[in-house]
Amino acid sequence: MSTRFSRRCFLSATIATAAATTASAMPMPRGKVTIVHHVFFWLKEPGNAEHVQLLQQGLRTLASIPQVKQLLVGVPASTEKREVVDNSYQVSELMYFDSLEDQAAYQEHAVHKAFVEKYSHLWQRVVVYDMLVE
C-alpha cells in the first residue's frame, strides 16, 4: 500500500484537490462548494452501439474545459433491477465544478457548445441533475 500511495502523490494537485472535496473520509473544507452535474442521455437509436460509443467519445472532449474538475462517462450498470432504479438511459456523464460560476462558464464554453452542435442529433431526451454539496 505504501508504494501505491507514494505513486498516487504524483497525481496533479488538481486531482488531489478534487479528492479532498468529494471524499467521505474527511470533512468538507469550510466554505468550499462542490457542484455535481450529472446528465443522462436517451438516444434516438438506443440499440445503436456505434451511437453509444460516439456520444461517449464526444463527452470526453468536455474534460478539456478548465472549469470541469472531474469527468466520468459511463453507461447503465447491471445492478439488481429494482422498481426505483432507472436504467433506461444509454449514456451518462458526471462532472464536478468548484462553484456555480464555473458551472455557468462551462455551459457557455466553446468546447461545450461544439459538443452540443456535433452530437445532439444522437439523443432524443436529456435529464440533468445539479447537486450542491457543502
Added chain:
Amino acid sequence: MSTRFSRRCFLSATIATAAATTASAMPMPRGKVTIVHHVFFWLKEPGNAEHVQLLQQGLRTLASIPQVKQLLVGVPASTEKREVVDNSYQVSELMYFDSLEDQAAYQEHAVHKAFVEKYSHLWQRVVVYDMLVE
C-alpha cells in the same frame, strides 16, 4: 501550489485511489470498474427543512459501510433553470463502489437496512441511477 500539493499527499490512500479512478486528467486504470450510485429523494413534506436536514444526517451514516468508497450528500444546486434540469428533488446522495458485488453487499448491509427503516417514512419517491465507468 506546491505547499498545498504537499499537504494533499497526507490524504489517505483510499482517497487518493478514489481520485485516480474518477479523474479525467488520467486514463482509468485497466480492468478497474467504478460503479456510481446516485439516488434522488422527493420528500413527503418538501418544504420541511427539518426533514431535509434529518435525511441528510441519515444518509451520512452510510459512509461507515466499508464498500462505500465515496459519499456525497447534497441538495439541488441553484444553477440556471433550464427545461432539461430536474431540480424538483429535495435531497441526493452520490456513492462510488469498486464493483457490482460491492454494490450488492451495500444493499444488504445492516447499516443500509437500518437507514431505510429509520428514514423511509420521510420520502414519497426515490429514483436511483447506477452508472458503470470502465
